[in-house]
Amino acid sequence: MSPTATEPLLHAVHVTKRFGGLVAVNDVDFVIPEGSIVSLIGPNGAGKTTFFNIIAGIYDPTEGEIDFKGRRMVARAERVWLEPALWLLPAIVVGVVAALVYASTGTQIVGAVGALLAMSTLIVLLLAAIARPIWYQGLLGRLGIFRSARPNDMVVAGIGRTFQNIRLFHNMTALENVLVGMHSKMHAGFIHAMFDLPLDTREERASAKRAEELLALVGLAGRGGELAKNLPYGDQRRLEIARALGCDPALLLLDEPTAGMNPRETADVTALIGRLRRDLGLTVLLIEHDMRVVMGISDRVTVLDHGERIAEGTPDEVRRDPKVIEAYLGAPAA
Amino acid sequence: MNPLALIGDLVRPALAPFRGHRSIAIVVGMALLTALLPFAVTVWPLSEVQGQKVWLDGFTNAGVFMLLAVGLNIVVGLAGLLDLGYAAFFAIGAYTYAYGASPFSGNDFPFLPMLVVGAIVAATFGVLLGAPTLRLRGDYLAIVTLGFGEIVPIVFLNAEPFTQGTNGIGGIYKPDLPLYGTFTLLNPWPFYLVMAAILTVVIILVYKLGDSRLGRAWMAIREDELAAAASGINTVTTKLLAFALGASTAGLAGVFNASKLTIVSPDQFLFTVSFTVLAMVVLGGMGNIWGVTLGAFILYTIQAVLLKQLNTTFENLSLPHPNFVQYQFLLFGLALVFMMILRPEGLFPSQRRKRELHAAEELGDEEVAMVGADELGNADPSTSEVEL
Numbered sequence: 001m002s003p004t005a006t007e008p009l010l011h012a013v014h015v016t017k018r019f020g021g022l023v024a025v026n027d028v029d030f031v032i033p034e035g036s037i038v039s040l041i042g043p044n045g046a047g048k049t050t051f052f053n054i055i056a057g058i059y060d061p062t063e064g065e066i067d068f069k070g071r072r073m074v075a076r077a078e079r080v081w082l083e084p085a086l087w088l089l090p091a092i093v094v095g096v097v098a099a100l101v102y103a104s105t106g107t108q109i110v111g112a113v114g115a116l117l118a119m120s121t122l123i124v125l126l127l128a129a130i131a132r133p134i135w136y137q138g139l140l141g142r143l144g145i146f147r148s149a150r151p152n153d154m155v156v157a158g159i160g161r162t163f164q165n166i167r168l169f170h171n172m173t174a175l176e177n178v179l180v181g182m183h184s185k186m187h188a189g190f191i192h193a194m195f196d197l198p199l200d201t202r203e204e205r206a207s208a209k210r211a212e213e214l215l216a217l218v219g220l221a222g223r224g225g226e227l228a229k230n231l232p233y234g235d236q237r238r239l240e241i242a243r244a245l246g247c248d249p250a251l252l253l254l255d256e257p258t259a260g261m262n263p264r265e266t267a268d269v270t271a272l273i274g275r276l277r278r279d280l281g282l283t284v285l286l287i288e289h290d291m292r293v294v295m296g297i298s299d300r301v302t303v304l305d306h307g308e309r310i311a312e313g314t315p316d317e318v319r320r321d322p323k324v325i326e327a328y329l330g331a332p333a334a
Numbered sequence: 335m336n337p338l339a340l341i342g343d344l345v346r347p348a349l350a351p352f353r354g355h356r357s358i359a360i361v362v363g364m365a366l367l368t369a370l371l372p373f374a375v376t377v378w379p380l381s382e383v384q385g386q387k388v389w390l391d392g393f394t395n396a397g398v399f400m401l402l403a404v405g406l407n408i409v410v411g412l413a414g415l416l417d418l419g420y421a422a423f424f425a426i427g428a429y430t431y432a433y434g435a436s437p438f439s440g441n442d443f444p445f446l447p448m449l450v451v452g453a454i455v456a457a458t459f460g461v462l463l464g465a466p467t468l469r470l471r472g473d474y475l476a477i478v479t480l481g482f483g484e485i486v487p488i489v490f491l492n493a494e495p496f497t498q499g500t501n502g503i504g505g506i507y508k509p510d511l512p513l514y515g516t517f518t519l520l521n522p523w524p525f526y527l528v529m530a531a532i533l534t535v536v537i538i539l540v541y542k543l544g545d546s547r548l549g550r551a552w553m554a555i556r557e558d559e560l561a562a563a564a565s566g567i568n569t570v571t572t573k574l575l576a577f578a579l580g581a582s583t584a585g586l587a588g589v590f591n592a593s594k595l596t597i598v599s600p601d602q603f604l605f606t607v608s609f610t611v612l613a614m615v616v617l618g619g620m621g622n623i624w625g626v627t628l629g630a631f632i633l634y635t636i637q638a639v640l641l642k643q644l645n646t647t648f649e650n651l652s653l654p655h656p657n658f659v660q661y662q663f664l665l666f667g668l669a670l671v672f673m674m675i676l677r678p679e680g681l682f683p684s685q686r687r688k689r690e691l692h693a694a695e696e697l698g699d700e701e702v703a704m705v706g707a708d709e710l711g712n713a714d715p716s717t718s719e720v721e722l
Contacts, residue, residue, distance in 0.1 A: 056564060123462070130465055131570040155566030167561040169554050179547075180554045184566030186547050190575060193546030194539045200546065247566050 007070070009034040009251055009283050010055065015064035017050055017307075024050040025061070026307040032251065037277060037284045039294045041318075042304035043327055048287045049164055051304065052255055055285070056161045057154035068157055069250065078146035086143060087129060091122035156184045160249030162240040164256050164287070168228040174239050175224030178211035181246025211246070217279075218242045218272060234265040241272070251283045252276065258290050266290060270297055295319065303327065357538045364537070368530040383643050390522040394594065396634040397529035398587050402607075403614040403630035404533075404540055404623060405583025410612070411621035411684075412544055413576035414556030416476040418608055419463075419483020423581035425603035426459050427452040427588020429490060432503040432598045445509035449532070449589050456585025457578040464577030468570055471559075483608050491600040502599025509593045517593075525594055532590065533627075536583055540623055543579065552576055606663070610637075613666050617673055619680030628682055637662050 012030040016023070025047040032038045040048050053059045054074065055066060065075035098114020128136040132150065140147065149157065160181070169177050186207055192200035215224050218238040223231070228239060237257055244252060254273070258266040270293050276282045288294045294301060295315040303311040303318060305327040311318050318324055374380060375389040384392075402424060409417045430452040434443040443451075463482045467475050490497045497503065509528065510516040517524045543549050551572045554562040563569050592598045610633070618629015641658040648655035673680070 058560070058564070127461065127465060127574070130468065131568060131574065133568070133571065151560075151563040152566050152568045155564065161564055163561065163564075167558050167564075169557040169561065171557060172550075172553060176550060176553075180550050180562065180567070181565045183547060183551055183554075188547050190543060190546070190548050190579065193542050193548060196542065204547075243565060 007034065008032060009069060010285075011067040012055070013065055013067075015051065015054060015061045015066065017047075017054060017059060018062045023307050025054065025304075027064070028304070028307075028309045030302060030309070032283055032285055033299075034250075034283055035277065035281060036299040037273065037286060037297055039286045039288055039298040039301045040304060041288065041291075041294055041301060046304040046327075047307040048304055049255060050307075052161075052253055052285075052287055055154075056159060056253060057149050057151040060148045068154075068159065071157070072146065073149045073154065073157060075146060075148060077148065079144050080147065082143055082145050083129065083140070086139065086145075087122060087125045090125060091118045094118040094121050152184065155247045155249075158248070158250035159253060160244035160247050160251070161253035162237070162244050162255055162257060164259065166233075166236050166240055168236055168240060168243070170227070170229035172228060173224060174215060174220060174226050174228055174231065174242075175208065175211050177228050177239055177243050178214050178224075178246050179207055181243035182207050182211060184247050211242075214242045214245050215239075217245070217276075219268070234261055234268075237261070237269065238272070241276075245276075245280070249282065251285065253285050255287045256289060257286070258288065258293055266293060269293075273297060356541060360538050360541070361534060364530060364534040368527065372526075383639060387522050390526045392635070392638050394522060394525045394529045395638065396631050397526075397533055398591050398594075399611065399614060399634045400627045400630040401529075401533055401536060401587040401590070402584055402611045403618065403626040404536055405580045405587070406611050406615050407580075407620065407623060407626045408540060408543070408552075408583070409576050409580035410615055411626065412549060412556070413552040413573060415467075415573060415576060416472065416479070417577075417580070418476050418480040418605075418612065419486070420479075420580070420584060420611055421603045421605070421607035422463065422483045422486035423456045423460055423584035424588045424591070424607060425486050425490060425598075425600070426581075427456045427585030428592035428598040428602070429497070429503070429588075430455045430585065431589040431592040432506050435507040435593070436503055437505050438498065438503045442507060445511065445589075445593060448593075449586055452589035453582040453585040456588065457582035460577040460579075460581025461574050463581075464574050468573055480605075480608075483605060487600040487603045490603075497600075500599065500601070502597050502602075504597040506592055506596045506598065508596060529590065532586060536586065537623055537627065540583075544623070548572065548575060609663075610666070613670055617669060617680055619683040622680070622682055622684035625680055625682030625684065629680065632681075633666070636665070641665075 008031045010030075010032040012028065015025055015028045015030070017025040028047075028051060030051075040051065042048050050059065054061050057074065061074060063076070066073050095114065095118035098111065098118060102111035102114060132147075132153075134156075137153070169180060172180070186203055188197075188200040188203050191197070212221075212224055215221060218241050220231075220235060220238055220242065223235070228236065231239060241252075241254070241257065244254075257273070258269050261269065273284055273286070274297060277284060286294070286298065298315055301311075301313065301315050301318040302309060303321070303324050305323075310323045310327060311321040313321070371393060372386060372390060376386055380389070383389075402420065405423075406417065406420045409415050409420070431448050433439045434441055434448045434451060435445070463479075467478045470478055491499055493499075508517045508519075509524075511524070511528075514524060544552075551562065551567045554565065554567060555569055555572060559569055562572075591602075595602075611630070614630040614633045615626045616629075617633060618627070619625030637659075641662055644658040645655065677683075
């Protein structure tokens with residue numbers, strides 16, 4: 001299998017992120033081919049996690065864009081000035097129609113209902129602009145308005161992630177954590193839940209089953225009833241991976257999945273990552289400090305230092321790159 | 335072992351047959367309570383306090399607050415959004431009914447549809463008032479909701495041509511039910527039974543919500559909003575739904591209360607109402623639906639019956655005494671302070687809240703256990719084992 005032959009799953013171009021005067025990520029180009037395991041390494045403070053958060057939709061980049069599955073997800077906002085027109089025009093149209101009808105018939109009720117309709121159209125559109133449901137995003141797309149995706153849109157698009165410092169829902173059970181991860185794959189709304197409609201009950205049952213499977217996949221079979229916070233550290237990391245898998249991602253972002261683990265646990269997680277690619281056909285982006293993990297499992301490695309990409313290539317190429325050695329160990333004295 | 339936990343242990347086996355059929359259990363439980371309460375109050379010493387009709391009227395009013403507590407529990411307990419202006423939605427529900435069925439507006443819509451309309455209108459305002467607060471958390475959210483809670487009654491107060499200002503809208507029509515006819519002031523039974531029915535339905539629905547995909551999303555947001563967003567939850571719609579559903583419950587309570595009192599005026603919806611309901615939720619046990627319902631019932635009964643009874647008792651004994659009713663908020667305040675110190679999870683906590691609030695203690699226990707429990711003769715091993 002040659003991952004480079006396929007079209008890249010994720011394509012980041014000229015990504016820059018400035019926090020005030022600090023340039024955390026500087027003009028980074030980045031490609032993740034489908035089905036590959038790509039690693040991002042670099043000394044502490046190199047901008048790895050910032051870059052990661054940009055891909056996950058948590059930060060908007062100052063410049064640059066990110067395409068995922070050939071779709072533009074993150075970029076500078078475009079034609080945003082058109083958006084207020086989208087809110088106002090329908091309301092104005094409804095209002096004018098109501099006014100015309102009122103003028104021709106003269107019944108007060110029609111006028112009142114028309115005014116109410118116009119106002120509710122405006123309110124609904126304004127609320128949609130805040131909540132940005134899928135249909136509203138489609139509407140924006142059709143008008144050529146572009147806004148960067150939010151974290152939850154990234155999940156819907158198929159990017160699952162874990163956090164560097166574990167962020168589980170500690171007072172929920174392991175199973176519930178995975179079910180929350182499956183949120184975007186489920187559809188039952190509050191009406192379904194309130195009145196026990198078949199969609200809800202069927203979906204809950206199927207989802208619970210799927211969640212058990214995911215737990216088994218990461219090696220937590222039968223532990224679904226335990227509270228997340230009562231799980232041992234290594235298992236919490238696994239549970240985070242299971243939660244990220246809940247959305248059926250095409251791309252899995254793992255932020256230091258073996259941090260704080262002993263060599264044995266590290267080997268287990270490394271094997272798990274390999275298995276995820278093989279069994280689920282996942283593409284993985286890995287931030288990792290443990291060089292044995294990185295060199296053993298990655299197809300490509302990108303090295304960041306001071307926010308800039310200083311090297312990219314296969315593990316062997318990167319290992320021998322003098323710039324990388326300099327970044328990690330300092331320049332030779334001579 | 336504490337007495338509440340003991341009661342819980344005794345009751346739990348009795349509830350076992352209903353496990354998995356919680357809706358049936360709720361209906362049966364509420365029906366039993368509704369049937370038993372009117373008889374319980376005819377027994378000494380309760381019968382000495384006030385007549386059965388007065389008791390029933392009191393229970394109905396308590397029901398309004400129980401409904402409010404269940405609704406606020408969605409926002410505060412389940413979704414973790416501190417709302418200090420909840421009375422605003424109570425007011426909006428009440429005024430909706432006032433416009434729907436009073437000589438002032440000239441409309442006379444029937445009661446049951448108005449319940450739904452009131453809930454929907456209140457939910458709409460819940461969304462509208464919730465939208466600006468979406469980016470706020472904790473203290474800031476509390477302050478903004480407090481502001482909304484003040485704004486709404488003031489709007490009703492000052493929009494005189496539409497609301498008759500301080501006088502409020504009077505002469506609101508009493509409810510009428512299709513088979514029963516119109517309710518009267520002298521007979522508290524229909525109000526009492528309708529309240530019990532509304533409460534039963536709402537509790538069942540809220541329980542179902544709590545267990546659903548949406549309920550999990552609320553919990554996730556309460557625990558860690560960023561992680562929730564990164565798990566694919568649209569935090570905006572999820573929070574707005576919490577505001578909307580919480581507000582709709584207050585809307586129901588508002589419609590009912592307006593139809594019962596036959597008058598709405600801005601001074602019924604001051605901050606004290608928001609505060610009282612919040613105190614009920616906190617004392618009852620945030621997040622636990624039964625807990626907040628009971629908390630509301632107990633607090634309301636203390637406020638409306640016990641304090642008055644203290645006055646009469648002291649008068650009968652011709653002892654000098656303060657007017658106890660005036661001290662109710664002092665009592666609430668003290669109760670809250672002591673509760674926060676002694677039992678921060680409330681009287682009847684949800685298991686989850688308890689775990690959250692006692693997480694630190696548990697860790698402490700574990701450390702103690704590591705040091706060696708036998709060195710500490712008085713260490714109670716059961717407390718640490720239960721949660722582990």
